[in-house]
Every structure is written in structure tokens, then in C-alpha cells.
Amino acid sequence: LTARVVILRAIAALGEVATEPDTLLVAMIVLTGSLDHEEWAPRSTAAWGIYRMLTRHELQGANLSKHYPLLFQYLGRNLVSRPALLAEAADVLFRTGPAELLKHALLATLPRMLLTRDDEALGAFAEGLGLKGVSELLVNNAHILFEALEDREAEEVLEIISFIEERADATLLDLVSASLGKLLVEILWKFSDGAEQDWAVEPVLASKVERAQLRIESVLALCASHGDLQETDVAAFLQSQHMLGLLKGFGEQLQGGRAGGGVARAPEEGRVLARGRVHTMRCLEVLIQLVGQHIGEFAPAVMTLLNCGVQLPSSRAQRHTLIALHAFVRALARHAPRQLK
DSSP: OOHHHHHHHHHHHHHHTOOSHHHHHHHHHHHHTTTTOSSHHHHHHHHHHHHHHHHHTTOOHHHHHHHOHHHHHHHHHTTTTOHHHHHHHHHHHHSSOHHHHHHHHHHHHHHHHHHTTOHHHHHHHHHHTTOSOHHHHHHHTGGGGGGGGTTOOHHHHHHHHHHHHHHHTSOHHHHHHTTHHHHHHHHHHHHTOOOGGGTTTOOOOHHHHHHHHHHHHHHHHHHHHTTSOSOOOHHHHIIIIIHHHHHHHHHHHHTTTOOSSSOOOOSSOOHHHHHHHHHHHHHHHHHHHHHGGGGGGGHHHHHHHHHHHHTSSOHHHHHHHHHHHHHHHHHHHHHOGGGGO
16 A cells, blocks of 8 residues: 555545544545546545545535535636546536536635636636536626625725626626525525534524625615615515515425425434525524514514424424524514514
8 A cells, every 4th residue: 555545544534533524624625636646546545535424424515515615616726727636526526527516616616716817717617517608607606706805905896896797798787686586595695604513502693694784785785876776775675575585495495405395304314404404594593683674574484484493303403493483583572573472
């Protein structure tokens, strides 16, 4: 055995028993980086180790991008320089061709490509996804463009917007207006996230709810400044256009993509599915606070989701359902107290 193979086996063993997400992430990145090695032994050892870790931690390629975006950012950044790595990683993680992996890598990589004005990487992604060009790539993924504008100086923001509009052959306003629903989901998902060890008992931090509101306000202000939108109040905007759609989407997430009225139960619920359901309840908790004085109008739909949540097999998802219920009761007490009688 070569020293590289021995080291890769040790890293795989460490990742297999890892209890911290960061440890698992580092092990995944190191092993993934060896999937295009020129020698067969390191490649097969890395593939075997990744398979063992995915199996042990009950992870699936399609869900890795949500919980370990840095792994997919690493893969996306190597698309141009190491195309063989993407092909091998796609086979190991997804059992498919590179296109499926690229869809997930794009979510983690697109903001960085815009920040660095990387035309070569944008073109490679567009080609790998079978798109006509960078314009179609940006139009199809307009809901994640705002990630590139976060925490930037005004001058740099204008430069990034100019780059986006030139490459997309469309104004940022047109791109955002056409993808408001997806953009709202991305904002809720991002700001309801947190360190996974805090998910056991902690509600979403008030500061994150505030940041979610500020992000939505900035989107609405952009649309309003060009006359494309009249409503700039977040609560009123959600109430008038997107609240029911968001709640419906949450219901589908809790069902795990299954049709029907009940929650499908399994002897042991997969960790990825359970983690996704917890995150969905955290999104609901944020949304309840954002819709403010209009919460009473959606009480039946929210109660349906909460009733579904308390029946979930995951005890952690049940706890977060109760946290969301607490936020719901507080909102009703403040804005619609009659509905509590």
C-alpha cells in the first residue's frame, strides 16, 4: 500500500465516525479531491471512503448541497481546471453524469463567479448544463444572484449589477421580478439556518429574522424603484402574493415529496429527510413573524402544517414544530387574539 492510500483510508475512517459536521466536510473534500488521481488505487480508495461515509451518515448526493455547500463550491471552482474530477464526483455522489452535480454546484458557486467576473467558469457551467449560453444560465438562476451583492460596497454592487445585466442581456429588475417566489424561498431557507447543534432546542435568532426582513425589503425596494411593484411592506407583500404558495411548499417538504394527506412513517427516518423537515419548520417560524398582522388570515393553513409537524417521526422536528407553534400563538395573541378563544 502506498502512503497516499493509507492516508485516504485513515481519513475515510475518521469521516465515517465523525460527529461534527465540519469534520465530515473536511473528510469529504479531501477524498473527493483524489477522485481524479492518475493512479487507480487512490481513486478507488477515495470512492470507497465516500460511499462508506454517505452510507454511515445516511446522506444522499441530492441533499448534500444544502447541508455541505462548501463541498460543491470546491467542485464548482475546479470545473475548468479539473473536468475529470467533476465527472468522477458525479458518478460517486449521484450515480449520474456531471450535469446533475453541476446543478447543485452552481448554487454554491454562482455568487463567487459573479464576484470574480469569471466568464470562463460561467461559460463552462452553461455548457455543462446544456444551456445556450451564460445569458440563459443567469436568467434560470436569478433567485440566487442577490448572494453576490450581500455585504458589498455600493461601488462594487454597481459593478456586479452591470456585469450581470450585460451577460444576461436583461436588467436585474427583470431577472428578480421573474423569480420572486424562488428568491423568497432562498431567503427564508438561508436565514432560518444555523449551527446544527443549536437546532435541538433553539428557536431562530431574532437577528436572523431581522436580516431576512431586510433582505426582502431590499428586493422589494429594487422592484419599486423601477415602478414594477407598488407594495414595499414585507408583511403586506407576503399576504397579497406569496404566503399561500410558501405554505404549500412547506407542506410538500414535510411530506418528503410524497402525495397524500398523511406523513409517511418509516422504522428509521433518514437523517437527511429529518434535517430537511426541521429546517422547514424553522422556515415556517420565520415566515410567521414576517407576515405580522396578516397571520390571522392564514391560521388554518399554518395549523395544518403544525399538525403535520407534531406527527413527524423525528423528535427534533417535533420540538421545532412546538417552537413554531409558540411563535404562532404569540403572533395571534398580538394580531388576532379572537382566534385564540
